Amino acid sequence: MNREQALFEYTLRIADDSLILGHRVSEWCGHGPILEEDIAMTNIALDLVGQATNFLEYAAKVDGKGKTADDLAFLRYDRDYRNALLVEQKNGHFGDTMARQFFFDVFRKLFFEGLTKSTDETLAAIAEKSLKETKYHLKHSSEWVIRLGDGTEESHQKIQESINNLWRFTEELFFSNDVDTMLLESGIAVDLNALYPLWKSQVAHVLAEATLEIPSGTFQQKGGRTGFHSEHLGYLLAEMQYMQRAYPGMEW
Amino acid sequence: MVTKNEIWQLLEQVSDPEIPVLTIVDLGIVREVELEDNHCTITITPTYSGCPAMQVIEKGIEELLEGIISVTVKSTLSPAWTTDWLSENGRNKLREYGIAPPEHEVDKSVLFAAPTVVPCPLCKSSNTKMVSQFGSTACKAHYQCNECMEPFDYFKCLK
Structure with a gap:
């Protein structure tokens, strides 16, 4: 693997997290529990898909094979996606979606803060732009975790279950391999090992505020970063890629 | 030329x-x-x-x-x-149009902080409330005035 291949792989991970989560969150459009949340979700989805576009455009450029951002978004197979398993998990109920978003937003804010200092100017610029949006997302998801956790008996129980169910997908956000090693040397990548304790303490802080327990389970699921996904991704892609598969090259 | x-x-x-x-x-x-x-x-x-x-x-x-x-x-x-780049002229135009221009906001990492006071662009009252952090477009939040009861858009602060 050379530097370009590593950079392509690295940029895809960031892009695919945004793209897949953006698509998931957009599934709430028209199904939000209240109108304001419906609008909030679609706004967040729009930010995420916008970020995905910026990262995919860069990935396509680094790749240098004449593909466009759209080609990468709509014409890859599931094994070629590099998103973490967390973001492809189904929306479930509103608490499930907020728990997923909360784990991700805490990670994303720390990650983008690091990426703004990257020696890769394009990644740093997209991170600077995305960080501002992520702060809004984090505030939104944290406040919901607290409101639901410290809410009624039923909301408390439901969000605790969501937290417990999704916990096994959190460590993968900090997955690193030789791609990271190569890019860390040149100051392009963010040191994920250093972020993990910060993530844990920030998550613990909000969960304490929400009167929720940190899950005790230690089993962690991984595979997404290397292309081994849960069955949910296939269904998501079938819907997301439908138009391009049915009408190749169509535009509007 | x-x-x-x-x-x-x-x-x-x-x-x-x-x-x-x-x-x-x-x-x-x-x-x-x-x-x-x-x-x-x-x-x-x-x-x-x-x-x-x-x-x-x-x-x-x-x-x-x-x-x-x-x-x-x-x-x-x-x-x-950043919303700091919005010109003074732009801020005035927004107000006249019925959209509250961005106010200086506290750090977003403060959870449940007292929401920013956004004066109503219609009746000028400061007695307003935030309905939702996210509004009709990505750059706006949704507010309501407690005095004239009108809902209004707030061009939210982005720094």
């Missing part, structure tokens, strides 16, 4: 498709106008990553300058757009 100043003035005719009362110059999304050998390069920056207005704005600029000078529109992400 047109001068740089004249191009800046011309750009005042391109409005934001989602908030037509504001020009792209008021919004601070035109970052640079470069003139070289009768060709003009205009650099713009998006307000939000997923802003759907960018392509329309790009087209608007190209159409505006067609027949006047050949133009290339470039997009840049850094430095990232």
Whole structure:
């Protein structure tokens, strides 16, 4: 693997997290529990898909094979996606979606803060732009975790279950391999090992505020970063890629 | 031949498709106008990553300058757009249009902080409440006035 291949792989991970989560969150459009949340979700989805576009455009450029951002978004197979398993998990109920978003937003804010200092100017610029949006997302998801956790008996129980169910997908956000090693040397990548304790303490802080327990389970699921996904991704892609598969090259 | 100043003035005719009362110059999304050998390069920056207005704005600029000078529109992400770039003129226009301009806000990492006081653009009362952090477009939050009861948009602070 050379530097370009590593950079392509690295940029895809960031892009695919945004793209897949953006698509998931957009599934709430028209199904939000209240109108304001419906609008909030679609706004967040729009930010995420916008970020995905910026990262995919860069990935396509680094790749240098004449593909466009759209080609990468709509014409890859599931094994070629590099998103973490967390973001492809189904929306479930509103608490499930907020728990997923909360784990991700805490990670994303720390990650983008690091990426703004990257020696890769394009990644740093997209991170600077995305960080501002992520702060809004984090505030939104944290406040919901607290409101639901410290809410009624039923909301408390439901969000605790969501937290417990999704916990096994959190460590993968900090997955690193030789791609990271190569890019860390040149100051392009963010040191994920250093972020993990910060993530844990920030998550613990909000969960304490929400009167929720940190899950005790230690089993962690991984595979997404290397292309081994849960069955949910296939269904998501079938819907997301439908138009391009049915009408190749169509535009509007 | 047109001068740089004249191009800046011309750009005042391109409005934001989602908030037509504001020009792209008021919004601070035109970052640079470069003139070289009768060709003009205009650099713009998006307000939000997923802003759907960018392509329309790009087209608007190209159409505006067609027949006047050949133009290339470039997009840049850094430095990232901030509401600090909104001109005083733009802030006044927003208020008159019924959208509250951005106020200085506390750090967003403070959970459940007292929400920013946003005066009602219609009756000027400070007795307002936030309905939702996210509004009709990516750049706006949804508020309501407790005095005149009117709902209104708040152009939220982005730093």
